[in-house]
Amino acid sequence: MDAPARATAPCATSRMPAAACLAPAALSLWLLAAHALRTGDRGLALAWALAPLLLAVPHGWVRRAAQLALAWAVLAWARAGGELIELRVAMGLPWARLAAILAALMLLAAAGMVLLERGPAARRHGADPAPHWPPALALALTVGLLAVCRAKVPFPILLPDRFLPGAGWPLVLALGAYAAWLVRALLAPGGGPGRWARLRLRAWGLFSTLFFAQLLLGLAGAERLLMTGTLHLPVPALIAAGPVFRGEGLFMAGLFLATVAVVGPAWCSWLCYIGAWDGAAAARHKVPRPLPPWRGPVRAALAALVLLTAWGLRVAGAPVALAVGLAAAFGLAGVAVMLLFSRRRGLMVHCTAFCPMGLAATLLGRLTPLRVRVGPGCTDCGACLRACRYGALSPERLAQGRPGGTCTLCGDCVARCPHAALGYRFPGLSPRRARALFAVLAVSLHAVFLGVARI
Numbered sequence: 001m002d003a004p005a006r007a008t009a010p011c012a013t014s015r016m017p018a019a020a021c022l023a024p025a026a027l028s029l030w031l032l033a034a035h036a037l038r039t040g041d042r043g044l045a046l047a048w049a050l051a052p053l054l055l056a057v058p059h060g061w062v063r064r065a066a067q068l069a070l071a072w073a074v075l076a077w078a079r080a081g082g083e084l085i086e087l088r089v090a091m092g093l094p095w096a097r098l099a100a101i102l103a104a105l106m107l108l109a110a111a112g113m114v115l116l117e118r119g120p121a122a123r124r125h126g127a128d129p130a131p132h133w134p135p136a137l138a139l140a141l142t143v144g145l146l147a148v149c150r151a152k153v154p155f156p157i158l159l160p161d162r163f164l165p166g167a168g169w170p171l172v173l174a175l176g177a178y179a180a181w182l183v184r185a186l187l188a189p190g191g192g193p194g195r196w197a198r199l200r201l202r203a204w205g206l207f208s209t210l211f212f213a214q215l216l217l218g219l220a221g222a223e224r225l226l227m228t229g230t231l232h233l234p235v236p237a238l239i240a241a242g243p244v245f246r247g248e249g250l251f252m253a254g255l256f257l258a259t260v261a262v263v264g265p266a267w268c269s270w271l272c273y274i275g276a277w278d279g280a281a282a283a284r285h286k287v288p289r290p291l292p293p294w295r296g297p298v299r300a301a302l303a304a305l306v307l308l309t310a311w312g313l314r315v316a317g318a319p320v321a322l323a324v325g326l327a328a329a330f331g332l333a334g335v336a337v338m339l340l341f342s343r344r345r346g347l348m349v350h351c352t353a354f355c356p357m358g359l360a361a362t363l364l365g366r367l368t369p370l371r372v373r374v375g376p377g378c379t380d381c382g383a384c385l386r387a388c389r390y391g392a393l394s395p396e397r398l399a400q401g402r403p404g405g406t407c408t409l410c411g412d413c414v415a416r417c418p419h420a421a422l423g424y425r426f427p428g429l430s431p432r433r434a435r436a437l438f439a440v441l442a443v444s445l446h447a448v449f450l451g452v453a454r455i
Contacts, residue, residue: 021115021116021120022052022055022115022116024108024109024111024112024115025052025055025066025070025112025113025115025116026052026055026112027108027112028070028073028105028108028109028112029048029049029051029052029066029069029070029073030048030049030052031073031105031108032048032073032076033045033046033047033048033049035076035080036048041166041169042166043160043161043164043165043166043167043168043169043170044166044169046169046170047169047170047172047173050170050173051066051069051173054066054177058124058125058127058128059125059128059130059135059184060125060126060128060130060131060132061128061130061131061132061133061134061135061136061139061180061183061184062125062136062180063116063117063122063125063126063132064132064133064135064136065135065136065139065140065180066112066116067113067116067117067136068136068139068140070109070110070112070113070116071109071113073105073106073109074106074109074110077102077105077106077109078102078106080102081098081099081102081103081106084098084102085098085099129188129189130184130187130188130189131184131187131188131436134183134184134187134436134437134439134440135179135180135181135183135184135187136180137440138176138179138180138182138183138439138440138443138444138447139176139177139179139180140176141179141440141441141444142172142175142176142179142444142447142448143172143173143175143176145444145445145448146158146172146175146176146448146451146452147172149448149451149452150168150172156168157451157452158171158172158451158452159171159214159224159225162224163224171451172451175447175448175450175451176447178447178450179443179444179446179447182199182203182443182446182447183436183439183440183443185199186199186200186439186443187435187436187439193383193415193416193417193418194415194416195415196411196412196414196415196416197387197410197412197415197416200269200270200410200411200412201276201279201280201283203270203443203446204269204270204275204276204279204446205276205279205280206450207271207273207276207446207449207450207453208273208274208276208277210450211234211273211453212234212273214226215234232252233324233327233328233331234273234274234331235274235327235328235330235331235334236272236273236274236275236355236356236357236358237306237327237330237331237355237356237357238252238327239252239253239256239357240253240306240307240356240357240360241306241307241309241310241327241356242310244307244310244311244314245310245311245313245314245323246314247314256357256360256361257364259271259445260360260361260364260365260368261367261368262368262441262445263368263370263409263438263441263442263445264361264364264365264366264367264368264370264409265361265362265364265365265407265408265409266365266370266408266409266410266438266442267357267361267365267408268351268355268357268358268361268362268390268408269390269408269409269410270410270442270443270445270446271445271446271449272351272357273453274331274334274350274355275348275350275351275355275358277335277338277350278338278342278348278349278350278351279348279351279389281338281339281342281343281348281350282342282343282345282346282347282348282349282389283346283389284343284346285343285344285345285346286346286386287346287386288345288346288347288385288386288388288389288391289345289346289347290347290391290394291345291347291349291352291353291391295352295353295391296405298353299352299353299354299355299356299358299359300359302354302356303356303359303360306330306356307356309326310323313326333354334350334354334355335350337349337350337353337354338350346389347389347390347391348389348390348391351390351408352390352391352406358406361408362405362406362407362408363405365408365409369426369427370409370424370425370426370434370437370438371402371409371424371425371426372402372403372407372409372411372413372414372422372423372424372425373401373402373422373423373424373425374397374398374400374401374402374403374421374422375401375420375421375422375423375431376421377419377420377421378398378417378419378421378422379419379421380395380398381418381419383416383417383418384398384413384416384417384422386416387412387413387415387416388403388412388413389410389412390406390407390408390410391404391406392404392405392406392407392408393407393413409424409438409442411424411435411438411439414435423435424437424438426438
């Protein structure tokens with residue numbers, strides 16, 4: 001957590017108001033907006049023009065995010081200056097005035113960074129007790145990933161761009177700010193031990209709601225809300241079974257593997273559009289009741305059955321309608337599992353004993369270095385056992401110092417532990433920093449999925 005900044009710059013020791021000290025930062029961002037408008041990108045210009053409004057938010061991450069943006073501005077002006085000067089030299093035109101103007105722009109951005117660090121704004125934002133850098137990094141990561149998606153995908157991946165070309169940039173900024181807000185809310189001190197779980201379930205539910213709302217509106221006639229116009233059943237098992245049956249279509253499988261490579265099995269507890277339903281169903285029961293030991297073999301058998309069925313249908317040349325019908329029946333069976341078992345046991349039975357992708361995520365997730373571990377301060381109070389909805393914790397697992405194979409790194413148990421004995425582990429980082437790293441990665445991917453994940 002950032003300590004409150006010591007105001008030692010001239011701006012801090014004078015009677016100049018904080019708004020005047022924010023002026024260089026705001027002006028630098030508006031100049032970037034003007035530059036984007038000059039290149040014809042009105043959406044990006046609007047995003048840069050709106051960015052200074054965040055400085056009015058009295059949270060420490062705003063200052064850090066603005067400093068990251070200003071550092072990018074310095075690099076952007078340097079790159080643009082180099083290209084323009086090289087062009088003018090090649091054409092035999094004078095370039096000294098251009099170099100001076102761009103140098104002034106770089107100095108203005110650098111001054112904005114310094115005044116944000118030491119000026120009155122530093123005192124205002126520095127008083128925020130929540131961590132400052134993790135939310136700012138979440139904003140930067142979200143914006144960066146969405147910018148890459150927007151640039152590399154051959155069709156408009158962001159919904160606003162489908163209705164008005166260039167309008168996706170304000171959404172990118174909004175999703176970045178949302179990611180920063182959520183990371184701050186998760187990591188801020190106070191709020192009670194159940195806040196992490198409540199925020200996670202609400203954010204997860206928001207993603208699932210938007211995902212299926214877009215699907216239903218698309219089916220109702222708003223076809224631009226659909227991703228490609230080629231519909232796929234929203235059943236997680238089809239991420240693996242679909243390519244086996246079709247012999248192609250690896251996009252969803254690739255997206256699944258990419259996210260598992262970053263956050264491991266947290267795909268199941270933060271990013272799965274169906275898993276949010278199971279989480280809501282299990283939350284209706286306060287104390288989870290564990291499943292019998294044969295849960296693991298049953299899930300493995302179901303996963304094998306799904307893949308073998310998809311392969312058999314392909315070999316047999318079965319019609320697509322039959323495959324779609326079987327997939328729909330499997331999806332409805334999963335919903336029935338949530339209603340009949342997850343609600344009654346307070347445990348996410350669908351995710352831990354039925355869904356093949358849950359098994360894949362927990363197995364592949366072991367390749368990532370992020371872990372949840374039990375430290376020596378554990379008193380066997382049982383608070384974590386009541387928080388875990390994945391059946392990954394038990395007195396035996398606590399004695400071993402690690403959760404079971406169904407752990408999805410959701411973090412509910414970590415937040416619930418009153419003795420800070422449970423925590424995230426990552427090589428080279430303290431448990432506090434490892435938890436912040438996980439929050440940044442998981443929330444950034446969640447925000448990106450809010451913007452791009454559609455059928």
